[in-house]
Amino acid sequence: MTERRPSPAADLDRQLADLEQEIDRLRRRSREHSVPVDAEIAPLVERAEQLRVQIYTHPSPWHIVQLARQSQRPRLLDFLGTLCSDVMELHGDRLYRDDPALLAALARFNGQPVVVIGHNKGKDTKENIARNFGMPYPEGYRKALRAMRLAEKFRYPVISFVDTPGAYPGDEAEERGQAEAIARNIQEMSRLRTPVVVVITGEGGSGGALAIAVGDAVLMLQYAVYTVISPEGCAAILWHDASRARDAAAALKLTAEDLHALGVVDEVLPEPFGGAHRDPDATFATVREALQRHLQALRTVPIEVLLDRRYEKYRRMGRILEESTQSIE
Amino acid sequence: MPAGIWAKCPRCRNLIYRKELERNLKVCPKCSYHHRLTAVERLEITLDENSFQEYDAGLASTDPLGFESYPDKLSEAQAKTEQAEAVLTGEGTIEGWRTVTGALDFYFMGGSMGSAVGEKVARAAERAHAQRLPLLIFSASGGARMQEGVLSLMQLAKTSAAIGRLHDAGLPYLSVMCDPTTGGVTASFAFLGDVILAEPGALIGFAGRRVIEQTIRRKLPEDFQTAEFCLQKGLLDMVVPRTEMRSALSRLLAFVGAPRLVPVQIEPAPAAQP
Numbered sequence: 001m002t003e004r005r006p007s008p009a010a011d012l013d014r015q016l017a018d019l020e021q022e023i024d025r026l027r028r029r030s031r032e033h034s035v036p037v038d039a040e041i042a043p044l045v046e047r048a049e050q051l052r053v054q055i056y057t058h059p060s061p062w063h064i065v066q067l068a069r070q071s072q073r074p075r076l077l078d079f080l081g082t083l084c085s086d087v088m089e090l091h092g093d094r095l096y097r098d099d100p101a102l103l104a105a106l107a108r109f110n111g112q113p114v115v116v117i118g119h120n121k122g123k124d125t126k127e128n129i130a131r132n133f134g135m136p137y138p139e140g141y142r143k144a145l146r147a148m149r150l151a152e153k154f155r156y157p158v159i160s161f162v163d164t165p166g167a168y169p170g171d172e173a174e175e176r177g178q179a180e181a182i183a184r185n186i187q188e189m190s191r192l193r194t195p196v197v198v199v200i201t202g203e204g205g206s207g208g209a210l211a212i213a214v215g216d217a218v219l220m221l222q223y224a225v226y227t228v229i230s231p232e233g234c235a236a237i238l239w240h241d242a243s244r245a246r247d248a249a250a251a252l253k254l255t256a257e258d259l260h261a262l263g264v265v266d267e268v269l270p271e272p273f274g275g276a277h278r279d280p281d282a283t284f285a286t287v288r289e290a291l292q293r294h295l296q297a298l299r300t301v302p303i304e305v306l307l308d309r310r311y312e313k314y315r316r317m318g319r320i321l322e323e324s325t326q327s328i329e
Numbered sequence: 330m331p332a333g334i335w336a337k338c339p340r341c342r343n344l345i346y347r348k349e350l351e352r353n354l355k356v357c358p359k360c361s362y363h364h365r366l367t368a369v370e371r372l373e374i375t376l377d378e379n380s381f382q383e384y385d386a387g388l389a390s391t392d393p394l395g396f397e398s399y400p401d402k403l404s405e406a407q408a409k410t411e412q413a414e415a416v417l418t419g420e421g422t423i424e425g426w427r428t429v430t431g432a433l434d435f436y437f438m439g440g441s442m443g444s445a446v447g448e449k450v451a452r453a454a455e456r457a458h459a460q461r462l463p464l465l466i467f468s469a470s471g472g473a474r475m476q477e478g479v480l481s482l483m484q485l486a487k488t489s490a491a492i493g494r495l496h497d498a499g500l501p502y503l504s505v506m507c508d509p510t511t512g513g514v515t516a517s518f519a520f521l522g523d524v525i526l527a528e529p530g531a532l533i534g535f536a537g538r539r540v541i542e543q544t545i546r547r548k549l550p551e552d553f554q555t556a557e558f559c560l561q562k563g564l565l566d567m568v569v570p571r572t573e574m575r576s577a578l579s580r581l582l583a584f585v586g587a588p589r590l591v592p593v594q595i596e597p598a599p600a601a602q603p
Contacts, residue, residue: 169536169544174554175562179515179535183489187521190490191497206473206482207516207535214486228473228482228513237475238397252478253394262393264479314490315451317483318444323387 013063016051019044056274059223062246064255065231067223068202072277074284076103076118076161079201082284083291084109084116090150093142096176101132101168102140102212104147109159110292115151117144117212118161121202134203135168138181141211145185148192157195157295160212165230167208182211189214190314191307195298199287200224200256200265201276216310217294218264220256221283222271226264227254263317267294338362354571363528363571365508367410368417368434371467375575376421376430383419385452390414390445390477399476406437414445415470418453420462423575425589426582429457432467435509440470442514443477447484450518454491454502463501463587464492465578468519472512485517492521501585503578506533506556506565524581525565527556528574533564 023044030037055063067073080087084107092098103120106113121134128134144160151158167178189196189212196215204213204226220226234248235241259265269286272279298306335344341360350357354374355364366374372381389407392399407413415437421430431453433440442450450466457464473481495502504522506515509532516535519525527533534554542549552558556568569577 167535169540171541171545171547171549171553174534174536174541177520177562177564180520180564182516182535183485183518183520186486186517187489187493190486191493207485207513210482210485211516214490226479228478229475234475251394251396252475254478259479262478262480264483311490311494314483314486317487318447318477318480319391319393320445320448321389321391 019048061249065249067275068225074280093139096139099140102136113156116159119164121163134164137173138176138178141181141185152194160198162200162209162213163202164205164208166205182207185211197294217266219267220265221269225254368432371432381421390443396476410437415440416446418449424579426587428465429462430465433469435469441474442484443474443481447487450488451491465503467505468510469507470514488518531556533559
């Protein structure tokens with residue numbers, strides 16, 4: 001046991017990173033020189049696994065950020081393929097083009113028709129390049145709005161899956177009105193005349209996430225994150241030091257547990273030990289059960305009541321001080 | 330604002346007699362650069378004299394996340410601006426037309442929107458609704474206030490939802506974007522106006538220039554994200570010089586059927602361009 005314990009989490013991280021580097025080095029050597037190193041690697045792999053168990057028993061906010069960004073985490077297409085049947089993808093915003101970073105589809109959930117929208121992050125570099133890492137252009141948000149209008153027209157519920165680093169910060173996205181597209185979606189979702197259930201499955205990156213995340217029930221996987229700015233961005237602005245992202249992750253209160261306590265998230269959906277990717281089937285079952293429960297409850301609420309509740313829910317969000325200095329909500 | 334007889338224009342670098350600059354509504358008489366205004370100055374040059382009745386003057390943000398040094402930054406901003414928060418809202422008239430008007434203050438933590446700014450904008454929209462008055466908001470903001478985390482992000486939803494209700498009620502909402510209007514404020518109420526105006530040269534955009542340049546690995550043109558650029562891209566209705574803003578707003582308010590104070594007392598137009 002070491003005496004020095006400035007940050008136990010950071011310490012475990014460093015140990016794990018060192019181990020992983022060593023394992024990588026051995027594997028490379030093995031490949032390059034065709035020498036067997038399995039016997040050397042095995043204990044290191046085991047030690048790394050032990051460290052992971054230690055880390056993920058009580059993951060720090062920064063670990064949770066890593067889990068949320070994990071490349072093997074279940075993606076929109078996994079949820080769609082497992083939870084829905086009769087999926088028919090809808091393409092295009094009818095104005096400019098079809099944005100592959102954001103998917104819209106007609107589908108059935110438990111046999112009932114629904115409209116599904118979601119950020120379409122990929123699992124590998126090739127998929128991610130094709131889908132712009134799940135970072136939509138304005139046309140992606142406008143496609144989502146078009147699909148939601150269909151849902152409204154036929155009174156089908158909307159299920160929205162959120163997993164994006166953010167809206168794409170490119171020149172063309174700006175020129176085509178990224179801000180307007182996000183603002184429009186937020187406003188229209190706040191008064192869409194059909195139930196909306198949101199599941200934050202991975203990264204909830206700021207306005208680019210909120211643009212499809214206003215709903216009657218906002219559910220969040222245990223190791224997803226939802227934040228106004230990335231921890232790296234926050235650290236760079238605040239401390240001029242992006243390497244302090246770990247501190248920013250803690251300060252921003254971006255975990256599901258924190259956001260549930262702040263009243264931003266309605267329900268936290270538990271994940272398997274070590275993250276959703278360790279047992280995707282268990283994750284799908286949890287999401288299916290929660291969706292079923294919320295959709296059923298929302299289906300019976302008269303639309304005007306639903307809209308008033310939705311309005312009041314967002315209306316109350318935030319903490320303010322009035323003149324009399326008592327804190328309100 | 331630093332005191333002194335002369336002011337230096339940050340664009341053309343000319344020294345300008347401060348009184349002349351003020352008379353010209355802080356528009357540089359040499360190069361037409363529109364100096365940034367405080368919320369108080371904005372309301373002063375926009376509304377009829379003594380017509381402003383402020384709402385929620387004492388409403389302020391708190392530190393919901395226990396965020397490092399946020400309480401200090403808030404107190405500093407409050408001391409500097411003598412305001413509780415980064416937006417002023419209230420009722421006032423423009424050439425006699427009754428409005429609910431809000432003005433964000435870039436000098437208060439970059440005009441950033443936290444819970445209090447969101448709350449004041451939402452209340453302004455709700456009061457406009459209740460009294461059937463047009464809503465007018467002058468934006469000047471760097472975006473959502475990082476120190477309140479996702480609670481700041483939720484103010485995008487709160488303000489947009491409140492403005493949605495104004496639309497449902499058939500009430501007009503005019504948005505004026507001033508330098509700079511970026512980030513979360515653009516992605517909510519600033520871009521939801523029935524008519525969207527901007528001041529010349531104002532920086533308007535969602536993502537910051539540096540982030541975009543890093544993303545696309547190219548230099549952006551000088552005029553990127555200016556009001557004129559946005560107008561050309563179809564994102565705004567009009568770019569209106571500050572000296573003509575009051576009359577433009579008055580004409581718009583007449584169009585959208587704002588109630589008028591009786592008896593009508595029309596103020597002389599502010600000093601026109603020489």
